[in-house]
Amino acid sequence: MNxxxxxxxxxxxxGRQGCILQQPYDVEVGAGTMHPETFLRALGxxxxxxxxxxxxxxxxxxxYGENPNRLEKHHQLQVILKPPPADIQMVYLESLTAMGIxxxxxxxxxxxxxxxxxxxxxxxxxxxxxxxxxxxxxFTYFQQIGGLELMPISGEITYGLERIAMYLNDVExxxxxxxxxxxxxxxxxxxxxxxxxKYYFEIADIERYFRLFDEFxxxxxxLMAADLVLPAYENCLKCSHIFNILDARGAVSATERxxxxxxxxxxxxxVALSYLESREKAGFPLLDGNRExxxxxx
Amino acid sequence: MxxxxxxxxxCEEIPARSMGPVLEELKRKFEELLDASKLDFGNVETLGSxxxxxVHVDDLAxxxxxxxxxxxxxxxxxxxxxxxxxxxxxxxxxxSRVVLDALEVFETERGKYMxxxxxxxxxxAAEVLAGAIPDLVxxxxxxxxxxxxxxxxRFARPIRxxxxxxxxxxxxxxxxxxxxxxxxxxxxxxxxxxxxxTGFEDYLEKLEANGVLVSQTKRQEKVEAELEAAAKNLxxxxxxxxxxxxxxxxxxxxxxxxxxxxxxxxxxxxxEVLITVMREHQKYFALESSEGVLLANFLAVINTRGDQxxxxxxxxxxxxxxRLSDALFFWDVDGKQTLEERVGMLEAIVFxxxxxxxxxxxxRMVSLAASVNELTGAGVDAEVLERIVRWAKTDLTxxxxxxxxxxxxxxxxxxxxxxxxSEEISSAIYDQYRPQGLDDxxxxxxxxxxxxxxxxxxxxxxxxxxxxxxTGSEDPLGLxxxxxxxxxxxxxxxxxFSLRAAxxxxxxxxxxxxxxxxxxxxxxxxxxxxxxxFAYDEINAVMATDSDNPANVxxxxxxxxxxxxxxxxxxxxxxxxxxxxxxKQSDDSGASSEAAADTAAMEPxxxxxxERIAAIEPQVELWAQAGEYSQALEALAELxxxxxxxxxxxxxxxxxxxxxxRRISLLKRLFDTFLQxxxxxxxxxxx
Numbered sequence: 001m002n003x004x005x006x007x008x009x010x011x012x013x014x015g016r017q018g019c020i021l022q023q024p025y026d027v028e029v030g031a032g033t034m035h036p037e038t039f040l041r042a043l044g045x046x047x048x049x050x051x052x053x054x055x056x057x058x059x060x061x062x063x064y065g066e067n068p069n070r071l072e073k074h075h076q077l078q079v080i081l082k083p084p085p086a087d088i089q090m091v092y093l094e095s096l097t098a099m100g101i102x103x104x105x106x107x108x109x110x111x112x113x114x115x116x117x118x119x120x121x122x123x124x125x126x127x128x129x130x131x132x133x134x135x136x137x138x139f140t141y142f143q144q145i146g147g148l149e150l151m152p153i154s155g156e157i158t159y160g161l162e163r164i165a166m167y168l169n170d171v172e173x174x175x176x177x178x179x180x181x182x183x184x185x186x187x188x189x190x191x192x193x194x195x196x197x198k199y200y201f202e203i204a205d206i207e208r209y210f211r212l213f214d215e216f217x218x219x220x221x222x223l224m225a226a227d228l229v230l231p232a233y234e235n236c237l238k239c240s241h242i243f244n245i246l247d248a249r250g251a252v253s254a255t256e257r258x259x260x261x262x263x264x265x266x267x268x269x270x271v272a273l274s275y276l277e278s279r280e281k282a283g284f285p286l287l288d289g290n291r292e293x294x295x296x297x298x
Numbered sequence: 299m300x301x302x303x304x305x306x307x308x309c310e311e312i313p314a315r316s317m318g319p320v321l322e323e324l325k326r327k328f329e330e331l332l333d334a335s336k337l338d339f340g341n342v343e344t345l346g347s348x349x350x351x352x353v354h355v356d357d358l359a360x361x362x363x364x365x366x367x368x369x370x371x372x373x374x375x376x377x378x379x380x381x382x383x384x385x386x387x388x389x390x391x392x393x394s395r396v397v398l399d400a401l402e403v404f405e406t407e408r409g410k411y412m413x414x415x416x417x418x419x420x421x422x423a424a425e426v427l428a429g430a431i432p433d434l435v436x437x438x439x440x441x442x443x444x445x446x447x448x449x450x451x452r453f454a455r456p457i458r459x460x461x462x463x464x465x466x467x468x469x470x471x472x473x474x475x476x477x478x479x480x481x482x483x484x485x486x487x488x489x490x491x492x493x494x495x496t497g498f499e500d501y502l503e504k505l506e507a508n509g510v511l512v513s514q515t516k517r518q519e520k521v522e523a524e525l526e527a528a529a530k531n532l533x534x535x536x537x538x539x540x541x542x543x544x545x546x547x548x549x550x551x552x553x554x555x556x557x558x559x560x561x562x563x564x565x566x567x568x569x570e571v572l573i574t575v576m577r578e579h580q581k582y583f584a585l586e587s588s589e590g591v592l593l594a595n596f597l598a599v600i601n602t603r604g605d606q607x608x609x610x611x612x613x614x615x616x617x618x619x620x621r622l623s624d625a626l627f628f629w630d631v632d633g634k635q636t637l638e639e640r641v642g643m644l645e646a647i648v649f650x651x652x653x654x655x656x657x658x659x660x661x662r663m664v665s666l667a668a669s670v671n672e673l674t675g676a677g678v679d680a681e682v683l684e685r686i687v688r689w690a691k692t693d694l695t696x697x698x699x700x701x702x703x704x705x706x707x708x709x710x711x712x713x714x715x716x717x718x719x720s721e722e723i724s725s726a727i728y729d730q731y732r733p734q735g736l737d738d739x740x741x742x743x744x745x746x747x748x749x750x751x752x753x754x755x756x757x758x759x760x761x762x763x764x765x766x767x768x769t770g771s772e773d774p775l776g777l778x779x780x781x782x783x784x785x786x787x788x789x790x791x792x793x794x795f796s797l798r799a800a801x802x803x804x805x806x807x808x809x810x811x812x813x814x815x816x817x818x819x820x821x822x823x824x825x826x827x828x829x830x831x832f833a834y835d836e837i838n839a840v841m842a843t844d845s846d847n848p849a850n851v852x853x854x855x856x857x858x859x860x861x862x863x864x865x866x867x868x869x870x871x872x873x874x875x876x877x878x879x880x881x882k883q884s885d886d887s888g889a890s891s892e893a894a895a896d897t898a899a900m901e902p903x904x905x906x907x908x909e910r911i912a913a914i915e916p917q918v919e920l921w922a923q924a925g926e927y928s929q930a931l932e933a934l935a936e937l938x939x940x941x942x943x944x945x946x947x948x949x950x951x952x953x954x955x956x957x958x959x960r961r962i963s964l965l966k967r968l969f970d971t972f973l974q975x976x977x978x979x980x981x982x983x984x985x
Contacts, residue, residue, distance in 0.1 A: 069620055104487055106609060125444035132613025170616075
């Protein structure tokens, strides 16, 4: 199963589970969790089911395309089930079957792995799913986001697509993964890895990015004052990515690091709270009872 | 009547680290519950695997024990009037709904009372347990708990089903919103997800058929047997790792051992790194030959019955190859910068926000190490020592330690060796974090000792000087552990070392902070000596004298420990307690040792004692200086009869102030003579 077939089969599977099939967020993020379809939708009482691919940028993991296992940008397939069904793990295992794995021929384990994103004031409890010793999925029950307690809880399933594709295609170098039957992952993405590694590690203009950080932070403040939560969130993500670039560039001293994380966390906590308030003001439109009322009103 | 009882709390995978302790807690609490509920039972056992916590009770009574209750009414003397029941007695009988004839006299502590006995029938076990089990389960302790469905429900992981059977009858109860039943779930992949069971035997059999070995003991036997067989097959021996064994036992509901290999080229990596790569990320057991050479094989514990097509083995080998390639890559890349070149990079790593970066720490350590070297008399060459200290933390900047933080120190030592540094330098860096706890051994070489001491002392001094002082259970920086490490190293090597002198040389701590550190240090020393088997009163006695130098404290406490049970010594210790009391009472009387001169005026017992003291004083002084504490204490024990005679015949608190003072000062001389070894009065003399 090549890379795009893997994506298709998983998206198809989760579509059949009642998930909205969303698109990647078009802003640089480090993980699928930062997509507003997760970070914001997990807040408040409204149920939600969504699946999407999220290209995820981790500048410090860049290796100029020379390391067979590490990338500055990889792809996550993110599923949110809010609230999680009681058989969520079994449904997840079925998704492995959907990608062509015969479960009874393999060693599958759920090993404790709790998740934390300090910048987002976010924590979760869960496992890494191991397939024959390879971590293929992060499985998390969110407990807090933006410092806020959550209820209902969201179940998050995050597939590391490159790793799974390497496994399914029995290749030892990510660049050898077949993207489709004609072209390899390396042919599609190798230049990307090289150029961005060089950019993040050597070229990115440190002063300019520090300035940009301040600018985007100020923009968040302005947008919050204007009651525009979603654009404010997007600008928080800009801050987060800029921090990651500066970090890869080796420009963030240890004390600054703590300071910057605290600054972004403060912004994200405010945004999370405002988002929740805006949904409340709107009457939590996606709550089951409220939706029926809306439809019958029309 | 009694029947067996089975409770299974079915969960999503509970973290392995919690399972062992929680099964013990569950057993204890269940026994307590049955006792408190007056339910007779045979034996309680708890079993469990990743997805289930199980209680099995054989012979659990159907009903609570019937209790005989005595109800008392009025005292006998007001119960009858002229032989007839009084209104008080009649009223009591009526209220209690018993006939008058049924009332008897009961003797109590307060006199005779009228009353009656009745039997209170117990409730059915099922009813009692249905009420109590949910609270019991909720009270279990885990490292971390979570919400999953409702905001008032926390547990280690979501609970998905509950089996509760007394005999073959379902005990109706509700746990976190789940109703109990008689259906369990098998292994996620090789078992059915809805398996009806009729009792404990049936439960064990059905689960085994559905890919679950519920009994941890059974899983352990299976894994140990298979590990051994596999190792034998490869002509190797397992490098034992009990913590990892326990972990894999609880991760896998049906553990099976498989063997895999990796390419010989990876054997270029040091053994420590190979073992860590296999253990930390993959939980594989490493193997070595009978000569102690690491083999290019590993043993993995998988969560299924077997690996018929070899797909699992292939998968695990693949993952390990990638991990080892990473490690080899790090090993090579790290080698492109020398440790010396890495010294400056320590500026980027914060040690603690109040104490600066690792660069700052190392700069402080350079001067502290020089004093430690001098104070311990370790005699490490000054230049070599400075190099060791400057390089000690540089491995924190390497990719290999970034990947395997548990290898810090070890990696620095290996890299130093690879760069061609002397054994003195590389082994000091390698061993700097030892001892890891009181059961581990200390660094062996002088340079290793100085580095290990300096690193910990710097951390402790630094934290105390900025007010980061452990309180109660709060000790986030592990200062207790670090301090115990210092003491253990000094004791292991019997190295003389003055904390006070080190504090002074360091110069960071103000007087009151230094005092609180000395108290803290003393407490840790008590703990370490206690763990070594010395009694608390022995420790108190020697530490009352001085606790600045642990090795010296150890010498003295050993001497005291050896003699303390001898009859003469115990009697002398009792006498010293008396002396101490006298000295305490006469604190203000101005007794001075000058008054002690005139033996002619003394009573015989007094003058004998004075002569013995005069003779022994300089000797004890010499023995104490030479560390011959046993000699001194034996000499003390020999004074027993002289001291006894003195107390028998001599009145210390004489009316004549001059005589009184003379006698008190004599006792003070005796007491003080031995105070340079221990405060003998602290030794507890039991009757």
